[in-house]
Amino acid sequence: MSSEEKKQLRPLIIDIGSKNLRMGWAGDDFPDIIAPSVYVNNTDYLFTSDVIDGLEDIYITEKSIENHLFGQEALKYSNILKIHEFRKESNYNIFPKFFYHHYKQLKIAGENHFKHPIIIISPFFISELEKTKLQDIFFNVFDFPSLLFLSESQAILATLRKTSGAVVSMGEVNTIVTTFLHGFSNDMARDTYPIAGKDLTNYLLNLILSKKGSGKTVYFDKMIASEIKEKLSLVTVDPEGEIKKIKDGLTKYNRNINLPDGTSLEINSERFMLCEPLFNPTLIHIDYIGLPEAVSKVIKFWDRENWEDILPNIILAGGSSLMPGLDERLRIEISSHFSEKLTDNIKVLSVSGRENIGWIGASVLWAQNKLTKGWIQNPKHQELNKKQELEN
Ligand SMILES: Nc1ncnc2c1ncn2[C@@H]1O[C@H](COP(=O)(O)OP(=O)(O)OP(=O)(O)O)[C@@H](O)[C@H]1O
Ligand SMILES: [Mg+2]
Structure with missing residues (x-):
């Protein structure tokens, strides 16, 4: 077996973001695929009046005769077709097609298709319903052997070798603030901040x-x-x-x-x-506190004597955290919510590559052999294994 084929038996790590899908092999430094989480339907014109005869022949090339186009290919048609964002639409019918379109680009040897485990990076608020739907897709629409839901913030913290800290993950739809103390998290010490x-x-x-x-x-x-x-x-x-x-x-x-x-x-x-x-959500008519206060509040959920452990490790992640100067402004404004004694301790970390750090964190954890618990096995495979055991 070539090294490329061996690699294709490692778990595939998937981060299904509202703006971007990230997908690649556990153990790699970087996802192989980063693609916009969008699709178009090739009859869903932006024009409401009669479409000029032949227009579709001009724009929809032969290559794209299929009903749907995905990711970058879909974006090429943004001037004539409606761009759908399946994550925002919670459209699970389109997801398998979207996934498979990109899966094919990984150029996996035919006999290895669907043979490897899947790791799904997920925010803390992923619902049981969403998990069940994704599980159904990966086990039944495709036939993957096993699946692991991995918390994004845990992966980030572990990659940076920290057991206490706050992760502020700023994507397209939500900003998610999670805190950890000595490896433990708490449902109350989190916030889904409504601006991203x-x-x-x-x-x-x-x-x-x-x-x-x-x-x-x-x-x-x-x-x-x-x-x-x-x-x-x-x-x-x-x-x-x-x-x-x-x-x-x-x-x-x-x-x-x-x-x-x-x-x-x-x-x-x-x-x-x-x-x-x-910093001032009322500017967009949202009745909520500013992000620095939200982060401070979540940290203050923990007992006062623990704040010192969390404050030096406020970690920024996600595409929206790339704005230059964000770390400094957050540091200054978070400081105003703590006593002077603590302010020297407050550090907001902007590591490079932070837009992909959830994916990278999962990859590092796998390489360190730390992802051994929590796997869900495909029941069909389990039955098959049992049968084989009995036959042997
Ligand atoms: N250099 C940048 N400066 C500011 N914003 C940026 C930059 N690069 C990307 N973004 C923004 O980051 C967001 C996408 O981030 P990311 O890819 O982390 O989101 P996602 O994981 O797809 O979404 P989510 O996690 O909310 O489901 C978009 O709003 C994008 O405009
Ligand atoms: Mg994300």
Whole structure:
């Protein structure tokens, strides 16, 4: 057996995010596949009036005659077909097709298809119903032998060799705050914070569209807003002060963006204002505390004498944690919720590769032989094994 074939018998680690699917072999440094969690249906046109005869022939090429297109291939049609986000739609009917589309790209030798275990990275709030559905798909639609649901924050903490700390995982739909003390977690010491990447994208979209004095129609949509956010966003410690500096002509934030319709757009304070809903949720009409307070509250669930163990290990994870300056702003604002004696201890860690750190953590744990418990066996395989045992 070649080393490539051997590798394909290791568990496949899957992180099914709202924005991105991450998939690859346990023991590797990085997922083989990172693909947008979207699909299109090739009859689901964005145009509501009659579609011009022949339009579909122009856009939907022969290669894509199938009903659905997935991931990057789906995004190519974003101008004429409706982009569906199956995670946000909780669409479990489409997931097996989406999964298989990407599974094929792993180029697994035919005889090894569905022979290896699956590790699913999951947030703490994954429901039993969701687990059952995923289990049904991986055991019955496909025929994988075993499955492990692994908590994302546990994987992150273990990778960084920490047993106490707080993980702030900021993805597309949720920001999940989890705390651990000496390896233990507690249901009460967690928070699903309601603001994450998609809210910041929407807020940026609104900031730009409502920009006074722009005086012209701009071609602008969520995809462009998301791209601008990912390339240009930053977090400042004192946004009001920075706005004043901009007004006084001390600008250092302005950037010109060329839009697809040939026009250009200048953005300035929007680059740092877009993240402000994380600190002041009322900006987007959400009645909730700011993220620094939410993190502090969750830490304070533990007894006072334990805070010192958790505060030096506040770990940022997920795509939305990539905004430069976020760590410093969080550190300063979290400090304001603790006594001065503790503030020197507070550290917010932005490790590189943190957008994939859940996946990487699972891979490291497997390589260290630490994922031996909690596996669910495919009942069909168990019956088969029993039968074989009896026959022998
Ligand atoms: N450089 C960046 N700066 C700011 N935001 C970013 C950057 N890169 C990615 N993002 C944002 O991160 C989010 C996606 O993060 P991630 O891939 O961790 O989410 P996910 O795992 O798919 O979603 P979830 O965990 O919420 O289900 C998106 O909102 C994206 O716009
Ligand atoms: Mg995620």
